[in-house]
Amino acid sequence: xxxxxxxxxxxxxxxxxxxxxxxxxxxxxxxxxxxxxxxxxxxxxxxxxxxxxxxxxxxxxxxxxxxxxxxxxxxxxxxxxxxxxxxxxxxxxxxxxxxxxxxxxxxxxxxxxxxxxxxxxxxxxxxxxxxxxxxxxxxxxxxxxxxxxxxxxxxxxxxxxxxxxxxxxxxxxxxxxxxxxxxxxxxxxxxxxxxxxxxxxxxxxxxxxxxxxxxxxxxxxxxxxxxxxxxxxxxxxxxxxxxxxxxxxxxxxxxxxxxxxxxxxxxxxxxxxxxxxxxxxxxxxxxxxxxxxxxxxxxxxxxxxxxxxxxxxxxxxxxxxxxxxxxxxxxxxxxxxxxxxxxxxxxxxxxxxxxxxxxxxxxxxxxxxxxxxxxxxxxxxxxxxxxxxxxxxxxxxxxxxxxxxxxxxxxxxxxxxxxxxxxxxxxxxxxxxxxxxxxxxxxxxxx
Amino acid sequence: xxxxxxxxxxxxxxxxxxxxxxxxxxxxxxxxxxxxxxxxxxxxxxxxxxxxxxxxxxxxxxxxxxxxxxxxxxxxxxxxxxxxxxxxxxxxxxxxxxxxxxxxxxxxxxxxxxxxxxxxxxxxxxxxxxxxxxxxxxxxxxxxxxxxxxxxxxxxxxxxxxxxxxxxxxxxxxxxxxxxxxxxxxxxxxxxxxxxxxxxxxxxxxxxxxxxxxxxxxxxxxxxxxxxxxxxxxxxxxxxxxxxxxxxxxxxxxxxxxxxxxxxx
Numbered sequence: 087x088x089x090x091x092x093x094x095x096x097x098x099x100x101x102x103x104x105x106x107x108x109x110x111x112x113x114x115x116x117x118x119x120x121x122x123x124x125x126x127x128x129x130x131x132x133x134x135x136x137x138x139x140x141x142x143x144x145x146x147x148x149x150x151x152x153x154x155x156x157x158x159x160x161x162x163x164x165x166x167x168x169x170x171x172x173x174x175x176x177x178x179x180x181x182x183x184x185x186x187x188x189x190x191x192x193x194x195x196x197x198x199x200x201x202x203x204x205x206x207x208x209x210x211x212x213x214x215x216x217x218x219x220x221x222x223x224x225x226x227x228x229x230x231x232x233x234x235x236x237x238x239x240x241x242x243x244x245x246x247x248x249x250x251x252x253x254x255x256x257x258x259x260x261x262x263x264x265x266x267x268x269x270x271x272x273x274x275x276x277x278x279x280x281x282x283x284x285x286x287x288x289x290x291x292x293x294x295x296x297x298x299x300x301x302x303x304x305x306x307x308x309x310x311x312x313x314x315x316x317x318x319x320x321x322x323x324x325x326x327x328x329x330x331x332x333x334x335x336x337x338x339x340x341x342x343x344x345x346x347x348x349x350x351x352x353x354x355x356x357x358x359x360x361x362x363x364x365x366x367x368x369x370x371x372x373x374x375x376x377x378x379x380x381x382x383x384x385x386x387x388x389x390x391x392x393x394x395x396x397x398x399x400x401x402x403x404x405x406x407x408x409x410x411x412x413x414x415x416x417x418x419x420x421x422x423x424x425x426x427x428x429x430x431x432x433x434x435x436x437x438x439x440x441x442x443x444x445x446x447x448x449x450x451x452x453x454x455x456x457x458x459x460x461x462x463x464x465x466x467x468x469x470x471x472x473x474x475x476x477x478x479x480x481x482x483x484x485x486x487x488x489x490x491x492x493x494x495x496x497x498x499x500x501x502x503x504x505x506x507x508x509x510x511x512x513x514x515x516x517x518x519x520x521x522x523x524x525x526x527x528x529x530x531x532x533x
Numbered sequence: 534x535x536x537x538x539x540x541x542x543x544x545x546x547x548x549x550x551x552x553x554x555x556x557x558x559x560x561x562x563x564x565x566x567x568x569x570x571x572x573x574x575x576x577x578x579x580x581x582x583x584x585x586x587x588x589x590x591x592x593x594x595x596x597x598x599x600x601x602x603x604x605x606x607x608x609x610x611x612x613x614x615x616x617x618x619x620x621x622x623x624x625x626x627x628x629x630x631x632x633x634x635x636x637x638x639x640x641x642x643x644x645x646x647x648x649x650x651x652x653x654x655x656x657x658x659x660x661x662x663x664x665x666x667x668x669x670x671x672x673x674x675x676x677x678x679x680x681x682x683x684x685x686x687x688x689x690x691x692x693x694x695x696x697x698x699x700x701x702x703x704x705x706x707x708x709x710x711x712x713x714x715x716x717x718x719x720x721x722x723x724x725x726x727x728x729x730x731x732x733x734x735x736x737x738x739x740x741x742x743x744x745x746x747x748x749x750x751x752x753x754x755x756x757x758x759x760x761x762x763x764x765x766x767x768x769x770x771x772x773x774x775x776x777x778x779x780x781x782x783x784x785x786x787x788x789x790x791x792x793x794x795x796x797x798x
Contacts, residue, residue: 342604412641416704418599420654420711421631430653431643 140508147506150288150303151248152240153214153277157190159226161234170230183226184219187241200276202269209270215242217297217304243283245302245499247274251285254498291506295468296483296491302499305492307507309467313383313482314452314514316474320387321394321451326444328391329398336399337406338428357396364393365457373461380462381481383471389461390451397450401443405436438529445522449515455486463487485511550575550715550745551596556610558591558600565591569610569771571764573715578737578746580760580777582753584792587766589749593717596747597633598626614715631658634708638720640700642692642707647684650692650703651675654711670710678706679736698729705736709744716740718748722755734759753793757781765789 099105104112163182167174188211195210218241225239226232242248246266249255251274260266277283294306340346368389372378378385409432417427433440458464464487471480483491485507492504551573558566566588573579581589591600598619600606612619619629631654642650651671652661661667671688675681680702684695692703701721708716718737722730737759740746750756756763757777764774765786773786784790 410641412637412639413643414602415599415635415637416641416643416707417653418602419597419630419635419637420657420707421627421634422653422657423627426657430657435644 140505140512143502144505144507144509146252146502147291147509148288149252149285150290151243151251151274151283151285153191153243153274153283154238154240155187155190155194155282156236156238157186157222158236159233160186164226165230165233170233172227172230175230175233176227178223180219180223183223187214187219187222194282195273195277198277198280198282200273200280202272202276205269205273206267209267209273212266213243213247213270213273215244215301215303217301218242221304240286242303243274245497247271248285248303249499250274251278252502254502291503292510295470296466296488298466299495299497302495302497302503305500305503307485307488307510309470310483310485310488310507311510312471312477313386313463313467313484314486316383316471316478316482317387317390317484318448318452319474320384320478321390321448324387325391325394325398325447325451329395329444329447330402330440332395333399333402333406334428334433337403338432339424353396353399357400360456361393361454362456362460364389365460367392368457369460379479379481381465381467381483382479383482383484384478385461386458386463386484387478389457390454393454393457394447394451397447398444401446402436402440405439405443406432408439409435434529438526441525441529442522445518445525449518452514452518453486453511455484455490458484458487459490464491466491485514548575549573550615551747552611552613552616553592553595554611554613556592556595556608556612558588558595558609559607560591560603561605565769566595567769571771571774573745573747574762575714575745576741576743577762578741578748578760579762579764580756581747581749581764581766582751582756582792583766583772585751588769589764589766590719592766592771593719593747593749596715596717597630597635599630599635601626631711632713633715633717634711634713636701636704636708636716636718636721639724640697640704642695642700642703644691644693646689647675647692647695647703648688651706651710654707658711660712674706674710675703677709677740678702679732679739680706696729698725698732701725701729701733702736705733705740709740714744716744716746718746720749720751723751730755753781765792767792 161168163186164178165175166178191214192210221241222239244266246255246260246263247270250260250266250271255263255266255271257268257271260268260271274283290304291306292311293308294304295309297303297305336346336349368385372385372388373380378388413431413435414427417431418424422430463482463484465481465483467481467483469481471477471482489504489507489511492500492507549572553569553571553573556566556569557564569592581593583589594600595608595612596614596619600608608620614629614632618624643653645653648671651674652667655661655667655670661670672681672685675684680699683699684690684703692700695703701724705716705718705721721737722733725733734755737746737748741761748756748759760777762774763777763780765772765780765784765788767788773780773784773789780789781793784793
């Protein structure tokens with residue numbers, strides 16, 4: 087007793103001066119906060135670098151270089167029978183259109199008085215994209231009355247000329263390049279000076295199908311967007327109802343016994359299974375066993391359903407668990423049945439959480455690549471799929487697979503396309519996340 | 534004729550509403566309630582008192598089978614409401630709970646409007662057919678819970694926005710609206726301040742006219758104030774029960790005496 091009071095007296099100190107212990111404790115706290123700020127800063131920096139790189143590389147995909155020339159659509163060549171019949175006119179191949187384009191371009195160059203030393207015919211012909219004749223042909227077939235007229239058309243230039251104006255190609259690199267030449271670039275500069283050639287906004291990137299290795303300038307994400315959208319439809323209509331129903335049953339109705347424990351553990355494990363495994367499963371089950379077509383959004387969608395289900399189930403169960411038990415007691419106490427309790431009281435309160443989980447699951451599915459590679463979604467698809475539901479069985483691509491596909495190609499112009507496709511994918515993901523936030527706000531504490 | 538009805542009234546007032554015989558409850562391995570035998574009278578307030586964990590809430594939750602929702606809970610013995618075994622296999626607990634209402638320890642109004650809180654029970658039990666009938670039952674229940682004057686102008690506002698005492702009275706109105714025969718109250722005042730408590734206690738006294746009320750309470754003063762009958766639980770046993778006045782002035786069992794004099798609990 088005396089010892090205690092003695093030591094108490096000895097330790098008596100002023101409140102104004104900090105003792106060692108307090109100083110050390112405060113220092114530790116300051117250090118910890120600094121670590122936190124550093125971690126956030128690192129993450130923000132990484133994100134900024136990612137965005138700057140992708141936008142820097144990819145924004146070019148949304149702009150494309152066009153040369154605008156008048157083209158005389160010669161009736162003799164394009165419609166030999168002379169009756170403007172689409173069926174007969176489709177017998178005329180792109181070769182004829184290509185010839186017309188080249189001729190028109192040469193006339194324009196002469197008309198503008200452009201002279202470039204050492205310019206060959208091949209330089210002139212190759213200035214125009216290999217995809218341009220097909221585009222003119224499609225336009226004429228869509229509107230046969232154009233035949234015989236002279237129309238002003240903006241046609242794509244080849245990827246090298248386009249790259250020249252985006253800084254990818256220089257006169258020095260063109261000298262060693264089999265696909266372009268310094269003379270061709272000089273010609274392009276001369277055309278640009280006279281206002282015949284310009285780099286413009288390019289909607290076609292969003293609507294065009296993929297294009298072959300020789301024509302990066304014509305490649306677009308149209309089919310990939312459609313394919314991704316179709317797969318999201320499949321996921322939305324299968325994974326969400328199944329996942330939510332399964333969670334409600336497991337959380338609210340199922341008895342807690344060994345069987346439900348095993349199911350619970352397995353769902354948690356499924357969420358951690360690498361996605362490529364689901365791809366192999368899809369290949370074996372849906373294509374080899376069930377005989378569904380390859381490259382089809384239905385198969386991709388089903389694989390993504392399997393992959394997304396655990397995520398949706400886990401987040402839905404968490405949302406249901408978060409509803410206070412007092413609400414269930416209250417409902418049961420006034421004589422509501424279990425189902426009335428769940429549907430009248432628990433579910434409305436859990437809705438924001440369920441929606442958020444679902445959208446995160448969908449976003450995860452939207453960005454998934456690996457399983458789609460295994461079921462043939464990486465195929466080169468030029469034909470647009472039909473409208474759903476039939477279109478679900480037509481071959482299509484998907485955005486992340488398209489990115490993967492383009493990064494594999496040799497021409498650096500495709501790298502720009504890949505970055506552009508990533509921008510599209512990120513914008514879609516951002517929209518979904520904004521939707522999740524909006525729904526959360528909208529349904530949270532609404533009474 | 535008039536005398537007869539008074540006679541009948543006298544008889545019905547002392548009617549046994551609920552009778553429990555040899556009731557045993559296990560939570561898994563834990564024997565929570567041991568051999569409880571008690572008769573609960575109609576139009577009477579019965580208080581269950583006892584130290585924490587003595588099983589009084591558990592027994593209360595047996596009376597409307599709320600324990601069914603707990604997987605590990607097992608109930609044995611007989612509990613009869615008006616002579617019918619409520620644990621009979623043919624009894625639907627949902628129907629039972631419409632007859633035996635419950636008010637919980639923590640006020641738990643639904644996150645809906647005041648009106649919907651009260652109207653919910655009548656709606657799901659089909660007691661109302663149209664808006665006018667619903668309005669009527671809502672008003673009657675809120676008046677019955679002594680809440681009408683405070684909320685009549687804001688029936689569409691959320692029930693969760695009321696004060697604690699108002700919320701608890703809303704919960705009582707909600708329970709009363711389904712027109713039950715028995716009202717179970719699990720420490721209804723433990724989360725309330727003294728003023729709200731006295732309002733709820735006044736209310737309980739009024740409710741006695743129409744219902745058999747069973748109230749679990751930690752406060753012996755409250756038991757003495759509101760109840761006519763008191764049952765003392767200790768370690769899962771029903772130690773003693775009888776008229777409230779007798780229990781508090783002349784306890785038979787030494788454990789009861791130590792509890793009410795503050796020596797245990």
